[in-house]
Every structure is written in C-alpha cells, then in structure tokens.
Amino acid sequence: MNKTRSWWGWGNVEDAVHGVELAELTRRTSAMLPDTDLRAHEPPDPRSLDIRRPRVTVPASLAHLGSDDLVDRAAHAHGKAFRDVVRNLHGDLRNVPDVVVRPSSETEIVDILDWCSRSNIAVIAYGGGSSVVGGIEPRFDGGYAGTISMDLAALDRVLEIDRTSRAARIQAGVFGPALEDVLRPAGLTLRHFPQSFEFSTLGGWLATRAGGHFATLYTHIDDLVESMRVVTPAGISESRRLPGSGAGPSSDRLFLGSEGTLGVITEAWMRLQDRPRWRGNATVHFSDFEAAVSATRAIAQAGIFPTNCRLLDPAEAFINAGTASSGGVLVLAFESADHPVGPWLDRVVELCRDHGGTLPEPPRRTDSADAPAPTAVSDAWRSSFLRMPYQRDALAARSMIVETFETACTWDTFADLHASVRKAANDALASVDAQGVLTCRFTHVYPDGPAPYFGIYAAGRWGSTLAQWDQIKAAVSEALANAGATITHHHAVGRDHRPWYDRQRPDVFAAALRAAKGALDPAGILNPGVLVDP
Template sequence: MAENRKRKFWGWGYEDQGPTPEQQKHMAERMAKRFGLGPLELTPAPKESELNLRAPRVKPPAALEAICSTSTHDRAGHTYGKGSRDLRRAFRRDYPNPIDVVAFPRDEKELIAVLEWCDGARIAAAPYGGGSSVVGGLEPPEGDRYRGAVSIDLMHLDKVVEVDRVSRAARIQAGVYGPALDAQLKPHGLTIRHFPQSFEFSTLGGWIATRSGGHFATLYTHIDDFVESLRVVTPTGVVESRRLPGSGAGPSPDRMFIGSEGILGIITEAWMRLQDRPTFRAGASIPFPSMIKAAEAVRQISQAGLYPANCRVLDEGEAFNSGAGNGDEAVLVLAFESADHPLEPWMKRALECCADHGGKIPADAAKTRTDADATHEGSAGAWRNAFLSAPYLMDTVAAMGMVSDTFETAITWERFPEFHRQVMECARDTIARVCGKGSVTCRFTHVYPDGPAPYYTVLAPGKRGSEIEQWDEIKAAVSDKLIALGGTITHHHAVGRYHRPWYDRQRPDGFARALKAAKRALDPRGILNPGVLIDPDPD
C-alpha cells in the first residue's frame, strides 16, 4: 500500500524532505540565541521500529483484505494529523489509541463495501484526505463503544473525470491531491485557484469537508465558493446534488456537507467551478507604521470592491520573521491577477488606499507583469517562501522542544482594534506565565468587506516533556478570549476534536439539534468520525 517515496508517518512531507541536520543545528542555535537559552538538543525523529502499536482489534473480511493495510507505517501515519500536538505525541513515540486498519478503496463500489463492513460490525470510520488536519480531525474515538477504528484513504480516487470548458467546471474525484489536480487541469488552461498552505499534501475532498481557505484573500476565500455539486456516500445511501450555477430551492444540500468533517458521509466526487489560468499579474509590498494602520487600508481596499487575489497584512514581528520587513513596520502583501485584462487601474486605486493610511508606496508598484515572478520577488517573495516552507520547519521546532502553534479567527472591522489588543495581551500574558518568555505575532490571511481573519502564531521555549500541556494551557486561554469577544473559534482550520469545547459554545443550540438529526438520518449507528462536531447518540 506504500508509495515508492514514503511519506513521514510522524510529520510533514516525504522522508527525504525537510531541513538537513546542519540546517536543523543552525535553527536550534538561532532559536537559543533569540530567547537567551542554553544549547537546544534535537530529539531524533521517531522510527517505525520504536513504535509498539496495540494489535489491530478488528480484521477486514476476506473480500476487503486486498485493499486494507495493518502495517505500522500506515496505521501510525493515519492516526494523527500534522498539528503541533500531533508532532509532539509522535516525538514521544506515544500512540496509545492507533487506527486499527487503513482501507484504500479503488473506486466507489469498494468504498461502499468498506462502509458496510464498518456499519455492520460497529467499527468507527474516519475519512482520510491528505492527513494534514491540525485540529485532531483524523483520530479514532477513545473508549469501548466501537470494536475498532478504520481509516478510509481515498488516494486512488484521484482523477479529473470530466471537464466542461464552456461552463468552466470539472467533475473531480475527491481523493486527488492539490498538485495532481492542478496538473490535470493545466492542459485545459484551467485551475481551481485554491492553494491552502497544505496544498501539496491535501485533497479536494478534504478541502470541501473542512471548508478550507485557499489562495484568494478576498472574494473567493473558501472552497464553498467553488463547489457546484457533490456526490457523497453515506451509510444509508448515496446523496448527489444537482449541478447548477445557483438555486433558490430550499436549503442547499451541498452546504450541509461542506464543512461536515466526515460525520455525515464521505465525499467521492464534486463538480467544481474553475478559473482560467492567470496571465496578468501585479504585486507590491507596502510598509506601514503599524498593524492597525495597515488594517485601515485593507478595510478600504476590501470595501472598494477591488478584490485583490492577495491582501495579507503582516504585523511587525511576522514581517521580520519571514524576511519581508525590518521589524519596525507592518507590511501589506498585495497582489492582483487576471486571465483577461491588465491590472494597472485596480492596483493604482489600491495603492491610493494604502497611501491614505500611511503606506509607503514603492516605485512602479502599479505595473502589470505577464510572468509568474511578479509576485515571487522582494518582500512578497520572501513572505511566500516562508509561508510555503513553514510546514517543513515544524518538525525541527518540535524536535528542539519549542512550544509553537497557531490560532486563527475572524471578527468584524469595528471590533477588530480592541479585539486584537485583548487577544494579543491575553496570549502574551499566558505565554509569560506558562513558558516564562516567548512571542506572538499576527497576520491577516483573508479579508472581507465586513472584517478580517487574523491568524496568530505563538513561539516560546518549552519544558521538555511538557510542551503539549503548555500549549494546551495557552490554547485554552486564548480560545476562551476569542469566544468571549465574539470571534469564531476557527476561520479555516476546521473543528476536529481540539476545537470542540469552544465550537460547542459558538454553535446555536437549535442548529446542534438539527445537525444531530441529520447525523441520525444518514449515519444511524454513528460510525463516521464520532466525536467530531457533535457526539453520537448515547444509544
């Protein structure tokens, strides 16, 4: 069941990827100097031979044995996602509740057979896309309610089945990874233009199930905007919506499954709205005296209906850490792109908005380019490279015993300044109390006419063996603050298990009852991702 090039079972990417030992040592030296620490020792990455996984509690029927695996690599790799807590448990060699069996159905018929086995045998079933969840969305439930747990990996459902060039849409299997999807669309001159940070190791089905946030910082921000129709396999049958550009016929069936995180069914196919591949580009990095001044400019841009593809504010610390700034100024990474027209008027107006709020406008910033390098150079290029390489560095950060993770949210513009002040104060105070010292930085990942999506990054020295507990304490404090101030517990990272306590407070009670009713109707035995979003019925 394994590829020739093996994925890390414990971290991000392939086994031959990531910083070299020399680079890791250099990172540790820089981190120690930054926080005034003694030498930081790097914990070796775990090996399969060091794991002592519980024996599988269930055995697949003979008809499914050929598509199932119980190897240590597959079971460990499908038990955790790629969040900070996941990495740290892997570094502790701590797998107390592993997935029992990994199923790799090759088509929808085999997927239905796997679900029927799980449903009939009281086995929890966890749909698996690319395994990039950072919120505990993959883990099997604890306790003895279920006889075992099966991870259902759709990696073989990886084709663009049909392309409608006239309507600019395609029917796509849910297990296709981002790069493979883009490669299959390229000969048609099309792209989904949805590039989350996890793009390399995440799938279309995963994006839809978790309401992923993607490339566009404005207008087309979430995968929701691209879904035209869905096909979903549930324990009680197949649900397929009608392919339409829009409909006012009652509540949207697609919306019920978008963001459902695998608790209602497994997405197997989707008709997706596509974009022509951009050929015109314009980009600029604009320094601002403060994060708040940059936010004021971004609000004006977002409300002007200019719809830049990239409109991301980096606070002073975030800009410095990524190489996009000197540490004294916030930076706005701004970019427009089009497959149809030059962009000077849009960029010119956006730069005027920046100047209105103290932004320093670079020379020739409004010039349209027709090559990809337009957004790959200078400060914008430095931020882009740091953004894409960040997942590869998390392994090293975990190995050196640092407490590092993120939390993200969204809030309306009129509340943002005070919201941001209190969240930063809460995070800094908690970091100082829990870790003694550390930093918290902020950037905007997406912006809307009515508010931004701030994304906060924590980095602090950890106490060896207690890094998870330290992060949990920081996470709880800031999450309580986010909810108390009226923000969302997650803008684009999904709920999983880690966000459940705060999602339960954010979610209206009436909606919770409706969601449980939908769960009973589609998954009456509660086998699909139990514990995610809602708890299964006690009976």
C-alpha cells in the same frame, strides 16, 4: 525521484530542514529567544513502540483493501498539528486505527460502510491527513469494536472537464498538485491553494471548508463547488450541477464542513477559472499598525478584490519575511486572466498612501503574459510560507512551541479582539514559564472583517511542550470565544475545537445536526466525537 512521506511530521522525509537552512533557523531562534535548549530529539521507530494490536479483521471480500502494517497505522493515527508532531516525537501513539483501508471505487466504499455499520466499527475518512484539529484521530469513547482509517487517495482522477461551463468532475482523493497538473494543459485551474496544498486532497478541503491562499473573493472551497456526491451509510446523495439555486436549504451546504461525520465525499463538480496572465504586486510599509489595519479595511471595502492582501504585523514581518517595520507590512497582489491589473494596483497603492503607507520598491506589474518579479518581501514571505511546516517540525524536535491559531471577526471588534488575544497569550506564556513571541497576520479580508491568523514561537521544556501548548491554546480559544469571534476561520472543528464550537453554534442547530447524523449514519460509526456526539 520518489520521495518518502514522513510518518511523524510534515511532508517528505527528503525535504526536512537540514544543512544551511537548519543552521540559519537555529541561529535566528537563539537570537530571538536566548537560552533556549535547542538540542535535537529524534522520532522513535514506530516498530519499537507498544502499539495496540488490530482488534478487527477485514472480511475476506474486502481484505485486499486493508493494511495492518504498523508504520502505515501509525502514519494514519494523527494529523499534522504541532500537538500531533510532538506526540509522535514522544512515541505517544495510544490511539491508532486498527486497519487502514484503501477503496478505489464507490462500490467498495459502500461495502466498507455496510460492514462497519453491521459490526460497530468506527470509520474515519482520510484524505491527506493534514488535519490540524484532531480530525482524523481515533480518539473517542463509545464502545466501538475498532476503528478503520479509510484512506481515499486511490480516488484520484479528474473524470470530466466541461470547458463550456468551466467546471470539472473530480474525485475526492486527488491531491492539489496532481489536480492542477491535469487542469493546466486545458488552461484551467481550480485556483485553490491552501498552505497544505501539496499534501491535502479535494475531499479534505470540502469536508473541512478549507481556505485557499487568495485573500479576497473566493476564499473558502465552498465558493467553488457546483455539486457534490456523497456516500452515506443510508444511501448516496448527489446534488444537481447548477450555477445557483434557491430551492430550499442546500444539500451541498450540509456536507461542506461535515468533517467525515455524515458521509464520504467521493466526487464533486468544481467551478474552474482560466489561468491568470496579467499580474501586479506591491509591498507597503506602515509605521503604525492601526493605520495598516485601516488601510487594509479600506482596500477590502473598495470592491477591487486583490488576490493577495496579507497584512503582517511587525513580529510576523520580521520572523517570516526578514523585514523590519514598526507598524507592519502589507503584501498586495492582483492577477487576472482577462485584463491588465494596473489600474487596480494603482488604486490600492493610493489607498495605502492615504493611510500613511510607504513603498520601499515601486509596484511591479505585467500587462503581458510574463510574470513580474516579486518584490523582495513578497518573495521572502512566499518561500518562508512553504518552508514553515518543515521548520515547525525541526523546532518542535528542539523543545520549541511553534503553532498557529486563526479566527475571523468583524472590523469593529478587531482592535479589542487583538488586544485580548495578546493578553491571553502573554499571560498563558508566563503561566507555563515559556519565553515567547506572538505574531499576527491577516490571511483573508472581507468587506466586513478580517481573518486574523496568530503564531506562537516559544521556548518550551522537552517533555512538557504539549502540556504547555494545550494551556496556551485553551487560553487563546477562551479569548476568541469571549470576543465573539469564531473558533476557526478555515482549520475546521475536529476534536480539538469541539468545546468552543459547541458554545458558538445555536443549540437548535446542534439538535438539527444530530438529527441529520441520525438519518444519514444511523449506527453512528462516522468519525465519532467530531461536530456532534453519536
């Protein structure tokens, strides 16, 4: 069945929360936050809204690539963060691209960039539109004649597979599932699975330095890049395919995380892996969160790199895995294409026991090609992980504030950071008069520190939830900045994180980035306001 992408919320219209799932979601929410007004509000029809008419006309030679359809433009106006969904629900579409263009070749991209550079039209590269930081939104000053959203979904092919070096040349507009469908028959995988996998693209992952689902070793997409090809208004940059190189600063590193401000990534050679055969998993309960953190650190520093090492604090374990625990739950998994993983699993279980962890179920493993059954907690966590964005939308339409924020810090600073974020979030919830819960989990762990990921579930007031969230987000972002943590571990900078990113990066680096932008994008048309001012 062909599904319909939602213009206002996550994913497909047909997959939205309804029926039993909706009843259970509202029941659990009411139990957690009694007196919440959970009446549903429907999104408006974009055609009923007073959306600005297009200010630009695509030249005749490119006209077949352009769309000024109102719903198409509305769907390209915002990303998929809570604040995007809420604005859509309220019909707040004040910044809408004038035209959506869909090139299917580099030549067309070059022609579009030439036209826009000459005509002072801003260009926003658009992959899957799953940005959660205002990265694809035409929200900026600067007297542009208009804005186009350059949707790259037609660049969706795997062009070559090099089985010997285990790499593939892949176009930037391919979505996660379509990419894996092509690699699977060759026994290969990119093995990059962000939560947004189904609705985000390779180009978006590269442009935002996305983080995949796996907790250790290859965490960011950066680790998987062999070379990149980027069309800039000043020309095309293509790096050599190399397993490693010490030849000066890396051009790939310049374009990774450039968020559409320096050029349009059209393709990349990506390092692949053989599909895993051997797997093992275990779930460990702790009675004390500090001990759980120490166990997780011991594992991160043991040099054994589990694929999953996700520590859920008690609130997170309860809300998203349905498990009660006083000190948190650690979900562990290993997989390998080459060897059985039993000894590694045994070792991490031993480390957990050393820190007081207990296992309600024995570890599971297969030293054969059959996948082991997941533990009850890891199964519950996985299905809730995939449904979370749909449930977030259902709750956003019912006056709830449901959003996440993420960071990374060194182990020595985690306890203080955790305490100050908790305080900032709870104070902010009180100041916006919202009863709520803060949760924390580690999405990734490194030998020198974790990437904590926080969630807020709070009862808001319909019509005010955006303002309430913005106040909470500013408070927690300040707490992260003051603790010396990063404003983002993998969600990128976009427009929403700019104030804190500007404080985080060294001033001389900002000057170098501005100079690079000046050289690559002399007319300053690419994604204005993101990373640096034009």
